[in-house]
Every structure is written in structure tokens, then in C-alpha cells.
Amino acid sequence: MKGISSKMHTMLSLLAMLALVSGLALFAGCGGSKDDQVETDPAAAGDAAEEAVETVPDPVAPEVPQEVEEAPDYAAMEPAEYGIEDIFFAFDQYDLDDVAMSTLARNARVLRQHPEVVILVEGHGDERGTIEYNLALGEKRAKAVRDYLVSLGVSSSGLRVTSYGESRPFALGSNETAWAKNRRAHFARP
Amino acid sequence: MLRFTLVVLLLMASALPVLGQAVPNVEVGITKTAYEKTDILVGILDVLSGGIQSVDAATLIEQTLASDLKNSGLFRVGLRESGAETDSLSFMFAIRGSVEGPLRDAEQTGEAAPTTISLDLVTYPGGQLMLNKRYRPLPEKMRATAHHFANQVVEMITGEPGIALTRVVFSRGQGDRRDLYLVDYDGENQMRLTANRTLNLCPAWKPDGSEIAFTTYNRGMQGLYSLNAANGEVREVISQDGLNLGANWHPDGTELLISLSRSGDPEIYRITPTGEILRRLTAMPSIEISPCWDPAGRDLVFTSDRTGTPQLYIVDGDGAGRRRLTFESRYNDSADWSPTGEQMVYATRMGNITQLVLIRATGEDRRILTGRQWRNCEDPSWAPDGRHIVFASDRSGTFKLYVMDVVEGGARQLTFGEDPDITPAWSPR
Numbered sequence A: 001m002k003g004i005s006s007k008m009h010t011m012l013s014l015l016a017m018l019a020l021v022s023g024l025a026l027f028a029g030c031g032g033s034k035d036d037q038v039e040t041d042p043a044a045a046g047d048a049a050e051e052a053v054e055t056v057p058d059p060v061a062p063e064v065p066q067e068v069e070e071a072p073d074y075a076a077m078e079p080a081e082y083g084i085e086d087i088f089f090a091f092d093q094y095d096l097d098d099v100a101m102s103t104l105a106r107n108a109r110v111l112r113q114h115p116e117v118v119i120l121v122e123g124h125g126d127e128r129g130t131i132e133y134n135l136a137l138g139e140k141r142a143k144a145v146r147d148y149l150v151s152l153g154v155s156s157s158g159l160r161v162t163s164y165g166e167s168r169p170f171a172l173g174s175n176e177t178a179w180a181k182n183r184r185a186h187f188a189r190p
Numbered sequence B: 001m002l003r004f005t006l007v008v009l010l011l012m013a014s015a016l017p018v019l020g021q022a023v024p025n026v027e028v029g030i031t032k033t034a035y036e037k038t039d040i041l042v043g044i045l046d047v048l049s050g051g052i053q054s055v056d057a058a059t060l061i062e063q064t065l066a067s068d069l070k071n072s073g074l075f076r077v078g079l080r081e082s083g084a085e086t087d088s089l090s091f092m093f094a095i096r097g098s099v100e101g102p103l104r105d106a107e108q109t110g111e112a113a114p115t116t117i118s119l120d121l122v123t124y125p126g127g128q129l130m131l132n133k134r135y136r137p138l139p140e141k142m143r144a145t146a147h148h149f150a151n152q153v154v155e156m157i158t159g160e161p162g163i164a165l166t167r168v169v170f171s172r173g174q175g176d177r178r179d180l181y182l183v184d185y186d187g188e189n190q191m192r193l194t195a196n197r198t199l200n201l202c203p204a205w206k207p208d209g210s211e212i213a214f215t216t217y218n219r220g221m222q223g224l225y226s227l228n229a230a231n232g233e234v235r236e237v238i239s240q241d242g243l244n245l246g247a248n249w250h251p252d253g254t255e256l257l258i259s260l261s262r263s264g265d266p267e268i269y270r271i272t273p274t275g276e277i278l279r280r281l282t283a284m285p286s287i288e289i290s291p292c293w294d295p296a297g298r299d300l301v302f303t304s305d306r307t308g309t310p311q312l313y314i315v316d317g318d319g320a321g322r323r324r325l326t327f328e329s330r331y332n333d334s335a336d337w338s339p340t341g342e343q344m345v346y347a348t349r350m351g352n353i354t355q356l357v358l359i360r361a362t363g364e365d366r367r368i369l370t371g372r373q374w375r376n377c378e379d380p381s382w383a384p385d386g387r388h389i390v391f392a393s394d395r396s397g398t399f400k401l402y403v404m405d406v407v408e409g410g411a412r413q414l415t416f417g418e419d420p421d422i423t424p425a426w427s428p429r
Helices: A006-029 A032-039 A042-051 A098-112 A131-151 A176-182 B002-022 B051-071 B104-109 B139-158
Strands: A119-124 A159-165 A184-188 B038-042 B046-049 B075-078 B093-100 B116-123 B129-135 B167-174 B177-184 B200-205 B211-218 B221-228 B234-238 B244-249 B256-260 B267-271 B277-280 B288-293 B299-304 B311-316 B331-337 B343-350 B353-360 B377-382 B388-393 B400-405 B411-413 B421-426
Touching: A098 A131, A119 A131, A131 A159, A131 A184, A131 B200, A131 B244, A131 B288, A131 B331, A159 B221, B038 B051, B038 B139, B046 B051, B051 B075, B051 B093, B051 B116, B051 B139, B093 B139, B116 B139, B129 B139, B167 B200, B177 B200, B200 B244, B200 B421, B211 B244, B221 B244, B234 B256, B244 B288, B256 B288, B267 B288, B288 B331, B299 B331, B311 B331, B331 B377, B343 B377, B353 B377, B388 B421, B400 B421
Parallel strands: A119 A159, B038 B075, B038 B093, B046 B093, B377 B421
Antiparallel strands: A119 A184, B093 B116, B116 B129, B167 B177, B167 B421, B200 B211, B211 B221, B221 B234, B244 B256, B256 B267, B267 B277, B288 B299, B299 B311, B331 B343, B343 B353, B377 B388, B388 B400, B400 B411
């Protein structure tokens, strides 16, 4: 270049050097080359691997859930859930009719197999009559059921008896349909 | 001189019948005789100071006094000296008085200054002073002040202590979530006593009013517990196997009757307030329940279905001398012996509804109290005046409590709301 002064020449050299340095700085800022170096280093590979996002799982067989034979916990269930059915009664009566006795025979079969379970036999009545007499009648019903189950071989220590009288109806209504549903002995988890 | 003396004597003699007439024949017999009431004027109280609060207090006291006197069944009450409502009344007595509220500067300084209530019972129209009381109640005690004075008036004029400070405990709720509540005899100040998420029922007052025994359920099993009326604390009395039901305190407060089925079927026992069995009174394979002492604490009435259906029987405190009381209707239960000792009220099933019946302790003069329009009526309990009963009726569609005057047959509703109210018990005085 004709006519460039020595000053200009120095400046140009400086600029060139600046360009070169800044170019290097740009490259130095990029972390790619550094990581590449680290990944090839086996000692440091573990640390990097934790930070890395993708790991390809090993092709192993999927985990098969173990089939454990868990016995149903009868003590934690409501008796109706394992097939114990309620008993129904005629108005002002606490004796067991044929339907009641065959239902109790079926209940006894289940209960005899699980002597460890304690069941509460609740006596109930319909809303007619007085509070106190219905409580007493409900208890008679529950005891009739309890006594019959014991006679069929169910352990008496597994049967508790109580009465709610007319206070806990199963069906609301002042008609025979509702009343018939409420004259019952119900089995409950104590 | 003699004539003058005679005149004086005649005047005195004529003065006495005024008082004599004013003591009506408080024969709470079961025959409805024409019954004389005393006419009384509840006057407007003078408000001497205290602004609008004192005016409100005065109005509340006047109204409470008037309703207490009416509720007693022994008075006809007028609130004005003349007018359409009171023209048929000839007042024998009047209540006058004044309310003196806190002075202005006390209000401004915020000091808690009492209100002074002064109440007089005077003859009418003579104005002769018979009774004067001064009260200094806190604002929330205005009703109680009026109740207290009404009781004094009733006792002075009729000889009967009043019942205006009595209360009724009962069981409210649905299914197996029913709690005990307390309400003033006039329906005010309803208060909840239990919140234990179970079935609480059949409360029974100790004769001194300090405790309420009641049946509750603990994990499905019945027990008898007792609630301290002053602080609400609950303690266990007895929890035998089976029923622990229908507690009834002896009039001397030292023991209770209860039905326990620990022996296999429900029988009547005498127990201590700490649950010790004193004596077994019945021994039948049938159901024996609902015991109730007579007010002398000598005999008791109870229910037994030994003949096949529930009937009332009376025995003495040793379980001896048993006699049957009810012969009509197949189903009789829930007897309560009147404080006067002469009669009981009980529930009977006639056709397809339960009704209330009065009967003499001798078994005579059986009288049905509630007609068919009352639908089912149960759990009757006597007021200490032996004239009023509280009971539950489902005439509105849900069981609610009502108070009835057994002499005149009039009734008022005591409790309201959606949930059924059952097994009420009227407190002692």
C-alpha cells in the first residue's frame, strides 16, 4: 500500500491483533470444547453424567409385580362386605322365622371360618311405639340372633350385642315398607 | 263503740276475702273443675335514666313478667289498665316499678355501671304494697330478673312457688347423632350440652338440679353417664353389658333407678351415683324398663311386658307389693309420677298412634290428654308445679317439644327447627 505511514501501520497491526484476541475470546467463551475434553476423561465422567440429561436405560426385563396372596382383613371390613346379611322381624316380635333362620345358617358358615373376627349385632325397630320399649325390643332381636348363631357353632366371644331401638332407621317414611326395613338385626364392625 | 268495732271488723273481714279469693283453688286434680284465675295488671315500668337501653330493658321485663304469669296458668294478665283486651278483667293486683340505667357520664367513660330494677307488687286499685324487690342485673340477666320476680309474685298470691326459672333438657338430632340441649321453660336461651358425635338420650335431672344423668353410646355399647350442670363435665356412672337405660333419681338424690340387661334381659335396679348396684328389684324373663319413683321415694312405677305387651306396674322400694296399674290398651310405657304424688302421665298406643294419658296412682280416673290431632305424643315429663307437662309430638311432621297445662288442656310449642327433639326432662326448681 503506497503511502501508508508507519503510524497507520502500527494501528493496523494493533487492530489486527485486537481482532485476533477478540476472536480467540469468542471461542474461549464457548464451553463446547471444554466439555468435550471432560467427557473423554473417565475420572470426571461421573460428575458430568449426573449433570447430563439423557441416559439410555439398560434393556433389562420390566419389573413384574410380585403376586402376594393377601388375605382380606375381615376385622377392617363391614360384615356386609363379606356376605353377612341382615335379619328382619315382624311388628313387636323378636322371634326368628324360616327366612331368618336360613339367612343365619349362611352367616354362620362364614363366621365359623373366621373365629378371630368380632362382630357387633345391632337390634333395631321401627318408629312406632316408645323410645325405651323399642330399645328393649331391639336388644331382644339382637340377642335372638346372637343366641341362634351360637347354637350353630359361632363363638360367642366373637359376637357383641347392642340396640339402637328406633333411633337409627335404615329407611325413612311412615309406611309399612319403611317400617319393615327398620325391624332388623344388623351386623356391624364394632 | 260496739257498732264502730263491728264496722271495723266488717271492713277487715271484707278485706280478707279479697286475698282469700286471690288464692285460687290450686287443686290440680284430673277432673276439670271451673278454675278461678287471678287478674293482674303488669304496668309500664318507669324509665328513670339510661336512655334506649333502659327502655328496652323495661319492655323486656314487662313482657317476660306477663308471659311468666300467664304460663303459670294461675293468672289472667293485662298490660293496660283499660282497653278492649282488659275490659273483661277485674284486676286484683298490679305490678309497678322502675328502671334506672347508667347515667350519661358513666356511659361516656365506659365504666360498667349496673342498671337498677325496682319492682313492686301492689293491690289494685288500692295500691297497698305487698312485695318490693330491687335488682342490679347485668344486661344478659334481664330475663332472669323478671323470672325471679314473677316467681315471687306467684308464690305470694297463690302459695305455690313459681316455675319461671326452670329449664328443660332434651335430645336433639337425627340417626345416631343426637346431643343433649338445654332450654329455658319459655323456649329462650337454647344451649347445647354435648357434642360427642354419638347418640345421647333419656336425660334425667338430679333433684337438686346439679347433675343430669343420660344414656350414651361408646363404640356401639350403651352406658349411663352424668353431666355436671354447672361446668358441663361428664363422668361415667355405669356401663354394664347390654342396656343401661331410663335413669331416674331418687327424690333424696342419693341413688338412681335404672334398667340393666346384664342378667340377660332388662330388669330394674337401684344403683349409686358411682355405679354400684344396691339392689335388684325385678326378676322376670320379660322386659322391665322405664322406672320412676313417687315423689316420696317410697314406691315406683315401671313398665313390664310379662303379660306379652308393655303395661305399667307399681312396686315398693324393695320390689315387693307389686300391683298392675294399666288394664286398658295393649301398650303402655314411659310413666312419669306427678310431683303432687296423686297421678301419673304415661304414653299409650291406641290404634296406630301413641297418646298421652293421665291416671291416678290408684288406677282410677284414666283420662286421655292428647287427641288424634296431636299424632304421636311420647316421653312426657312433669313440671315441678304438677300442672304442666313437656312432651314430644310429631304433629308438625317432625318431633318437637310442647308444653301442656293438664288442668285446662291448652298447649304451647317449646322448641322449633328441623331436627327431631325427643326425651325431654323438666328441671327441678
